[in-house]
Amino acid sequence: MTHCLHLVEPHRYNLYSYKMSTVSVIASPLRRAIGLAAVYHGSQRCFSSSRYRQVTWGFIGLGQMGFPMAKNLRAKLPTEDVLFVQDVNTAATKKFLEEHSQGVCVAQNVREVAEKSDTVITVLPEPHHVAGVYDQMLGTKAFSKDGSFTKDRLFIDCSTIDPMTSASVAKVAHSSGQGKFIDAPMSGGVVGARAGTLTFMIGAAPDLVDRTTKVLSMMGKRVLHLGDQSAGLKGKLANNYLLALNNIATAEAMNMGIQWGLDPKALANMINISTGKCWPSEVNNPVPGVIEGSPASRGYEGGFGISLMRKDLGLAIKAAKDANVKLVLGEHAKALYDEAEQAENCKGRDFSVVYRHLGGKE
Secondary structure, eight states, rough: OOSSSSSOSSSOOOEEEEETTTEEEESSSSOOOOOOOGGTTTBBBBOOEEEEEEEEEEEOSSSSSHHHHHHHHHHHHHSSEEEEOOOHHHHHHHHHHHHHHHHEEEOOOHHHHHOOOOOOEOOOOSSSHHHHHHHHHHHHSSOOOSOOOOGGGEEEEEOEEEEEHHHHHHHHHHTTOOOEEEEEESSSSSHHEEEEEEOEEEOOOOGHHHHHHHHHTEEEEEEEEETTTTTHHHHHHHHHHHHHHHHHHHHHHHHHHTTTTHHHHHHHHHTTTSOOOOHHHHHHHSTTTTSSSSSGGGGGOOHHHHHHHHHHHHHHHHHHHHHOOOOSHHHHHHHHHHHHHTTTTTSSSBGGHHHHHHOOOO
């Protein structure tokens, strides 16, 4: 059963424009003549009314990142637009519906999301989830809301997966003529998702950049175009590979200095005005008490989970092997994160907890 909180009448919809922070977002030209039956049929329940034709949006994956992203998207959209949401966790879709008084429909399945949406955004945990969801959406039977604009449908995948899986999905989407697929992994974590300050790294053909940027700017602060499809993922994995190594190096250097008798804050301050400065040393220092409010100063609670770092590091290593790129430190770093995740005093905590695993003084 599809549950909706919106009903539209078949009247002409004009292009709209509005601003988010310093970014001007103008509606996509994909304003389609959608009859009443396209939104209200069978078992669907829709309420309220409008004298505009709506643009329809799809959002699949209402997890820790996806839920606040979809919430920000719905808040930025015109009230007459409809957002179709779907997640295997029915509690998440129920909660999302309860929190939005209009303009939201819970789709029965992901295929329905794709069939009814001009733009579909996915935020999923693993490569096999992305492959499975897009297989269900694209399938073997082409779909189109009005039989004429399938090629203009835009799929934006914000999941962090391997470039090969992403490229495979993109090939199916493009070759079947069912839409355009781009990769748009993000940085900023749950805090950024809630605040709408995420940074997106996108891989897209040049002619899709403007449209994609307008969509993502409703959920984030920066959109960086790194190249054609899969370039966004390659950039994200390269960045997180470096972050994983810098985090370990910072933990080792801080532990070394403290064991030599240096004051932790004095050591960190020196590093942060010297050539050793990096994000783990300056913002997410792994030593408790050095940075007020950091995960380390909260018992390593919150932040970027060590399991997520293990995942991203593993994806980066795999992608490097697929491209015949030699890595020297990656496997050693992965082994350390694997060990830390298995330790009871480290499991489930921020990835800076490797300092504790290395025997650092707290």
